[in-house]
Amino acid sequence: MLDKIRVVLVNTSHPGNIGGTARAMKNMGLSKLVLVQPEEFPSGDANARASGATDILENAVVVETLEEALTGCSLVLGTSARDRRIPWPLLDPRECAQKSLEHAELGGEVALVFGREYAGLTNEELQRCQYHVHIPANPEFSSLNLATAVQVLAYEVRMDWLARAGQPTKQEKLETTAMLDAVPVTADELERFYAHLEETLVQIAFLDPAKPRHLMARLRRLYGRAGISKLEMNILRGILTETQKAARGELSQRSTD
Numbered sequence: 001m002l003d004k005i006r007v008v009l010v011n012t013s014h015p016g017n018i019g020g021t022a023r024a025m026k027n028m029g030l031s032k033l034v035l036v037q038p039e040e041f042p043s044g045d046a047n048a049r050a051s052g053a054t055d056i057l058e059n060a061v062v063v064e065t066l067e068e069a070l071t072g073c074s075l076v077l078g079t080s081a082r083d084r085r086i087p088w089p090l091l092d093p094r095e096c097a098q099k100s101l102e103h104a105e106l107g108g109e110v111a112l113v114f115g116r117e118y119a120g121l122t123n124e125e126l127q128r129c130q131y132h133v134h135i136p137a138n139p140e141f142s143s144l145n146l147a148t149a150v151q152v153l154a155y156e157v158r159m160d161w162l163a164r165a166g167q168p169t170k171q172e173k174l175e176t177t178a179m180l181d182a183v184p185v186t187a188d189e190l191e192r193f194y195a196h197l198e199e200t201l202v203q204i205a206f207l208d209p210a211k212p213r214h215l216m217a218r219l220r221r222l223y224g225r226a227g228i229s230k231l232e233m234n235i236l237r238g239i240l241t242e243t244q245k246a247a248r249g250e251l252s253q254r255s256t257d
């Protein structure tokens with residue numbers, strides 16, 4: 001799923017920041033880097049700052065325009081160091097991660113777009129993005145280093161991805177629930193269960209038929225609330241049958257005493 005999220009750097013001046021971005025991405029499990037007109041690339045500085053993430057640099061795609069960088073993307077998020085440059089739907093990094101992974105889960109391609117070190121993204125570039133993302137930094141000093149900004153967003157993407165990993169997808173959840181619960185127990189099955197329950201409770205002397213004290217009404221209320229499925233009903237009936245067998249065993253043992 002993380003392979004559906006690409007990082008786009010626009011007109012980066014310092015190759016070191018491209019290397020730092022590659023490292024930040026690889027640390028967080030992102031792999032697709034697209035560079036729009038980088039000033040200097042490939043570069044020794046980029047490789048040095050990438051540490052072991054040179055594979056991300058080797059596979060980086062270099063293009064001439066932002067439009068080319070966004071090919072195939074159905075969700076584009078543009079970052080901005082300044083809060084509310086132009087009125088636009090604004091997300092924080094956590095919301096950005098959520099949106100990105102929701103989108104990727106449905107099979108869409110996502111771009112996280114980062115601007116120039118000195119001038120950020122132009123208004124025109126920002127208007128190509130459905131959402132703007134602002135890291136809520138100190139308003140007196142809100143501009144992060146480019147690779148650091150990438151790190152913050154990539155970290156949130158990873159956290160959201162980890163929270164989803166191992167959790168069934170919406171579709172799987174629906175299927176599991178459907179299998180277990182799509183077949184609810186019928187009213188007459190429920191009545192037979194209550195009769196069986198009452199018989200068992202009398203048998204184990206939990207219920208005194210002479211002094212029932214609303215026990216069955218209370219149990220009906222409890223089981224009624226549970227929305228029991230056919231599968232669960234089989235389990236409950238099985239427990240009662242075994243309880244009765246055990247109780248009979250105990251009785252016959254006692255009678256031999």
Ligand code: SAH
Nearest residue numbers: 079080081114115118120134135143144149
């Ligand atoms: N002087 C520029 C700063 C650009 S910083 C400006 O005012 O726009 C370089 C890039 O890092 C930005 O274009 C953006 O992609 C990212 N960045 C830096 N600080 C950020 C923040 N607080 N929120 C979101 N992105 C930020």
